Amino acid sequence: MSKKNSKEELLRKAKELEVEFIHLQFTDILGVMKNVSITIEQLEKALDNEIMFDGSSIDGFVRIEESDMYLRPDISTFEVFPWVNHSKEARLICDVYKADGTPFDGCPRNTLKKVIKEAADMGYMFNVGPECEFFLFHTDERGEPSLETHDNAGYFDLAPIDLGGNARKEMTTTLKEMGFQIEASHHEVAPGQHEIDFEYADALTTADNIMTFKMVVRIIAQRHGLHATFMPKPKYGINGSGMHINMSLATLEGKNAFYEESNYMQFSQTAFNFLGGVVKHAKAFASLTNPTVNSYKRLVPGYEAPVMIAWSASNRSPLIRIPAKRGQSTRIELRNPDPSANPYLALAAILKAGLDGIKNKIDPPAPVTKNLYKMSDKELKERGIESLPSNLYEAVQELAKDDVIKDAIGEHVFNRFTDAALYEWNAYSRYISEWELDRYLRKF
Template sequence: MELDSMSDINEEKMQNVIEQMKEDNIKFIRLQFVDINGTVKNIVIPFNEEDMEELFNEGMLFDGSSIAGFVGINESDLVLKPDINTYSRLSWRPEESAVCRFICDVWTPEKEPFVGDPRSVLKKSLAKIGKMGLQYNIGPEPEFFIVDIDENGYPMPYDEAGYFDVEPLDKGPDFRRELTLNLEELDFEVEASHHEVAPGQNEIAFKFKDALKTADAVITFKQAIKAIVDNMATFDQMDYRVTFMPKPFFGVNGSGMHCHQSIFKGDKNLFSDPDSDTGLSQDALYFMGGLLKHAPAVTAITNPIVNSYKRLVPGYEAPVYRAYGLKNRSALIRVPAARGKATRIEYRSPDPACNPYLAFAVMLEAGIDGIQNKIDPGDPIEENIYTMTEEEREAKGIKVLPSSLWEAYHSLEEDPLILGALGDHISQKFLELKYQEWDEYRVQVFGYEQRKYLDI
């Protein structure tokens, strides 16, 4: 994949998209991008057919100085360039004033990719392996909670159902049905939807694609689900909302975003080797070796907030141990049973608070480092690691992930490969934000502390 130029729009494709916008009765256009945290930002402009050619070819100037991780006030001018392949009418907006969106790349006025644009970071990593004839496919599984707000303003789970439950315990089928229909209108290929383990927790799984399309899809998925549930709640006059917070409630499972990954060369899955005992190729093992080696630094990106580490604790099915297993869900990396073209590895620590562009880029760079430097992941671990003693884990060489944001960002500081994948600009801005977040957190006094220590 080559990075775009500012003037590479295919004329025929542009006219086809404009015609589709007219057919969809588009009145407003959202020019969408994300900040360093993965938070969706946009500028809304009215649809004017005469202006579209200039918009697609030249982009739109905007002030980037107030966007997290972008630029200072002394260098604020940036350009949004719509990716014409990301056109989508927003299904949750009314048809009489229809709204579409384009996901944008961020450029400098000098017509260069902006180094602080998370999407460009992923595109750069994909371009590197593209020159090797490789494609990185990834299939994430973002979980989420539907919560209600009580009379005191506190969130509580929408229901008390558990894994794969049905009505009446599961109160989410109508939500998931509506969400699935809307996601399909947005060109998602939804594979399955179900209630997850914790009360109020849900998952809607969609098919994997190449990493850039998938990262775009994760951003769209989160935005769409929040908007659709908000619309349904307004119609029902209930205070329901969706949260992708990794651990919103104590004592129950948190929300992860397990990432299924494979590398293809043409139509050949490089992770597959039907002649090996496990069906895995040596490249698959080396890729896992790279992920395991760089996991502490990767965790800073895939689990980027203080709350992420309330989920990464033993006892709630979240992985904390740096090992891989062929079936073992207590390990950081699991290898699902499917083989052939469906052979893949599942990296289990990420959570849906991450910026998918940055998360996918650092996982890819770590795995490719494993392949290029033949990093041995060791033997698979098939025992329940949670029940092992510390001595047993040490004997098998099983190390742990960072247990706090503080540990994670210090690991990132010490890993030049992952810092290099992010680039100097994003590395510096990301670490500055994490220092600030940790400092804010560490001086807070919580209800737990008050209840435990007030009478000392």
């Protein structure tokens, strides 16, 4: 749509498609999608940024005395839901604004936009391709999720062993109908675990796509009598779900800024400095890429999830891997994020870390070719290889010490996010688990 006539074109398109309801979607600080539904008769009002909601009712937004918030739809995100059969429904992803017409600094989408602008001012566009994993579980007789997997398949297995194949196929088809370019879908390592990969895009589009992806996967799973979860580690003893982030910078002319044929590894100095910034700030942004108590149950040795802050061109045990493809495909793969992350905040923090590396010419440490899980503590210490935070509390403490990452998310988000994380940590710390009862009730 042309910018000048996009509003009129969208109104005409919605009428031609006989859309009856529009869902105005936005994301709260914890990464939960929220929604205000309107009828087609209210669409023009929404496009004029006149739809208001009570921000005090949303976790981490504002106090009750400053509750009036406005939704500003991004017209480019208009999509009709392909799974609705009776009355047609569509969605628009929105930014949250204050009553005075200024962007609300507690809106995660606004947070990411701010850091994207910083990159643009430096001459770069941030491109991101996620690898989203999830589990499919059966539901019980009440429709509640169980931990019973729908199969006993493994990595890349096919039907009939992979009984989730039909659900995954419909998820893929639905995503394609909503404009996704699907690159691959397959069964993952653990029973009931799946992955669907979609094509990279600019960071804002990718963050929007991750939120849409989660919504579609859950809805289609439900239609198959299954429950889809993006919980990082739902079962003990098996691999958890990650959301590896493949990323690169492009110049404003579209050239991959990470590729330089004549340099070591055909990696540009810009790429090495970006990598250096990511390594330097990895501990601090862990609370944003891995934001739950459960996230750190995944980040343990032995289950393919990274623990040590290091990088390699081929080794998959470090935090960061450099895939082999070069040219326009030159990129960095960050392996610790998980799908419980708020994608807007996570990408804002990662990008800010990389930009800091470029601005301050931060060189990364030497690459690691050896399996980190087989290195002794002494060897790790001698090489200066540190680990990610071991739990959510440690991660929040690291965030609080890092002014660069705090600046990326802003004071409002930092305060609300850390309050919520510490509340969760304190609740978890006081909870008496089944493990404790099994271990101690008869023993002492």
